[in-house]
Amino acid sequence: MARPHLRIGMLLVLLMFMSGCIYSTTPEWGTGDGQLKVEINDNSADIQSELGDGFDESVPIVDCEGSKFKVTGLLISSTIYDSHPDMDNIESAMGAAVIIHTMTWNEASGVEEGTAGRINVKEWSSPVNPTEAVGSKLSENEDDWEVIGIIPGSENIADGLNVLEHWHQPIELSGYVLETDGVQSATEEGCELDGQGHGMVVTNIKTEQGIVSKNGDSDDEYSLGDTDIFGGWTFILFFLIVGIGGGVGLFIFSTMVIRQGARATAEALLGREGFAKAIQMKKDIKSSRKAGIESIEDRAARQRKSSPPPKKSKEKDVAIPGFSLDNVLAAGDSDDSPKAFGGGGSVVVTSEAKEIQQTQVVSSVVNDIPSSTPMPSAGVVTSQSEAPAKKGHFSASMVSSRSQSPAASNAPTKASKPVKRRAVKKRAAKPVEPEPAPVKNKRASISDDEEFSDFSF
Secondary structure, eight states, X not given: OHHHHXXXXXXXXXXXXXXXXXXXXXXXXXXXXXXXXXXXXSSEEEEEEOSSSOEEEEEEEEOBTTBOEEEEEEEEEEEEOSOOTTOOSGGGGOXXXXXXXXXXXXXXXXXXXXXXXXXXXXXXXXXXXXXESSSOHHHHTTTTEEEXXXXXXXXXXXXXXXXXXXXXXXXXXXXXXXXXXXXXXXXXXXXXXXXXXXXXXXXXXXXXXXXXXXXXXXXXXXXXXXXXXXXXXXXXXXXXXXXXXXXXXXXXXXHHHHHHHHHHHHHHHHHHXXXXXXXXXXXXXXXXXXXXXXXXXXXXXXXXXXXXXOOOOOOOOOOOTTOOHHHHHHHTTOTTXXXXXXXXXXXXXXXXXXXXXXXXXXXXXXXXXXXXXXOOHHHHHHHHHOOOSSOOOHHHHHHHHHHHHHHXXXXXXXXXXOOOXXXXXXXXXXXXXXXXXXXXXXXXXXXXXXXXXXXXX
């Protein structure tokens, strides 16, 4: 946040120093495009202007009893022109225009600050006919205020028209009044100006700021950028010496103050002895560097530069031994793959579990057959070769096989057909003969354990 404020402050200071160097652009002297040139003869002035659409005529001039006209008074307002678009008359040759309250030089010098006449000009495209924004002070002060369009009589006058931008100062214009269409005339006898809106070829301008002469050889010649005490170049040198030199001096002084404060803080924290040791260590380091002794930090930096760390190779895929993702994906939905119970997938059925299930089914069927009845081999083979129709909870399959085992042992079987398992309803049958007690399977079954019979969560 401090940087923008600092820049704005520096810009304002620079504008204050350069306030006397910013002026309007004056017309260029010559006969080319955008230039103006005037030659004064005995009773006329040859004017060539390319500031507008072009003007090249010899215009009659009026003097004051054989000498130049002089208009003296207080400068109220002014404007500078460097071009006149869409003009091809005498006004296109005017490089400036002024409004002067006519009075003597002493009277103009004695006017107090803030009491001079003021005018608010809305438009001043026509040098001899300005338009006011409010009121009609020009028409009300027609006898005292003069509106004069200035045609420079030389190159030095054209370059020094910026002197007119200092308002409310005494002024004296010397030159010749034009006598042509579009401007007011003057009387030679008595040297009086008739009305307002005159055109004048000016050969000398005198103000409090200085004099702008025809040839630029006056002792008090005005120059753009001059100041009251130093002048132009002297002020620039003074600004460079005081401004830049003072800034450098302030920087050095502020650095010294900061270092002194840091020294006092370090001495207060470390103590005098610790601070003295730190200073001595710093001196020893400097002396060792001058002697060519390499410090640990420099040695480590040199080693890092001489042997940069090896570049990391691109990471390769780590192969897990005994695992193949392609084989797992190719297995698909084969029967040997593990099966999950329900939707959670927390318990799976492996191929070993299937083999145990089939073995238990066969053993249960064999144990349930009475000893007097011969065991048909075809049924056993058929029951072993038959795969379970529905894949589900292996405990449920084992329970259903035990419940159906007595029916399967009593049902007649054929060698050509597989054994069909049916759900036998219990009926009250006549006791033909007592059934032998079932032989207990010596091998413990997983289905007999109540803790593992129900896997519902």
